[in-house]
Amino acid sequence: DAKTTQPPSMDCAEGRAANLPCNHSTISGNEYVYWYRQIHSQGPQYIIHGLKNNETNEMASQIITEDRKSSTLILPHATLRDTAVYYCIVRSRAGNNRKLIWGLGTSLAVNP
Amino acid sequence: DVKVTQSSRYLVKRTGEKVFLECVQDMDHENMFWYRQDPGLGLRLIYFSYDVKMKEKGDIPEGYSVSREKKERFSLILESASTNQTSMYLCASSLGVLGQRVTEAFFGQGTRLTVV
Numbered sequence: 001d002a003k004t005t006q007p008p009s010m011d012c013a014e015g016r017a018a019n020l021p022c023n024h025s026t027i028s029g030n031e032y033v034y035w036y037r038q039i040h041s042q043g044p045q046y047i048i049h050g051l052k053n054n055e056t057n058e059m060a061s062q063i064i065t066e067d068r069k070s071s072t073l074i075l076p077h078a079t080l081r082d083t084a085v086y087y088c089i090v091r092s093r094a095g096n097n098r099k100l101i102w103g104l105g106t107s108l109a110v111n112p
Numbered sequence: 113d114v115k116v117t118q119s120s121r122y123l124v125k126r127t128g129e130k131v132f133l134e135c136v137q138d139m140d141h142e143n144m145f146w147y148r149q150d151p152g153l154g155l156r157l158i159y160f161s162y163d164v165k166m167k168e169k170g171d172i173p174e175g176y177s178v179s180r181e182k183k184e185r186f187s188l189i190l191e192s193a194s195t196n197q198t199s200m201y202l203c204a205s206s207l208g209v210l211g212q213r214v215t216e217a218f219f220g221q222g223t224r225l226t227v228v
């Protein structure tokens with residue numbers, strides 16, 4: 001599975017959109033991009049995933065560039081409860097989570 | 113909602129003790145995982161099970177063993193706890209791969225183990 005690069009930390013004002021970037025320049029055609037987040041002292045929580053189309057659910061949106069080498073997770077109206085570490089992971093379509101490579105993620109601080 | 117439950121949130125054990133960490137999931141998932149999480153190192157896979165009685169070593173299996181006698185339960189065993197096994201332990205589960213479907217993992221709340 002391809003490796004990802006994320007900034008170590010970001011800040012966002014409460015109520016504003018948080019845009020978290022992720023580079024995955026070695027991604028292959030059958031690899032999905034997944035996002036998880038981990039709130040302090042809890043287990044990681046799945047947010048969203050996609051292959052090549054932009055995706056949206058009740059938690060967030062994911063935009064993937066046309067060449068699929070990078071993506072952005074968007075929290076449209078960040079709240080204090082969105083303060084967490086956000087992980088971007090790529091994994092094979094035929095994978096089973098065994099080979100998920102967890103980086104150190106981006107620590108997002110949402111400020112009042 | 114999927115629920116993955118770990119038996120303890122906090123645990124303190126002595127060096128040399130045998131330690132059992134239990135994990136139960138209620139969604140009939142085939143796959144279950146044990147990770148440890150340490151500052152600066154992220155999540156690292158210890159063991160993985162894709163079916164009852166089946167297991168595979170992850171990236172850091174040394175000093176650990178696992179047991180999966182029932183589909184819903186996956187146990188991590190520290191045969192002789194050492195101080196370098198002080199860590200946050202996370203259990204996760206996911207559906208098996210159904211055709212080409214890709215499935216997400218669901219995590220428990222974690223067990224913070226301290227070995228003294």
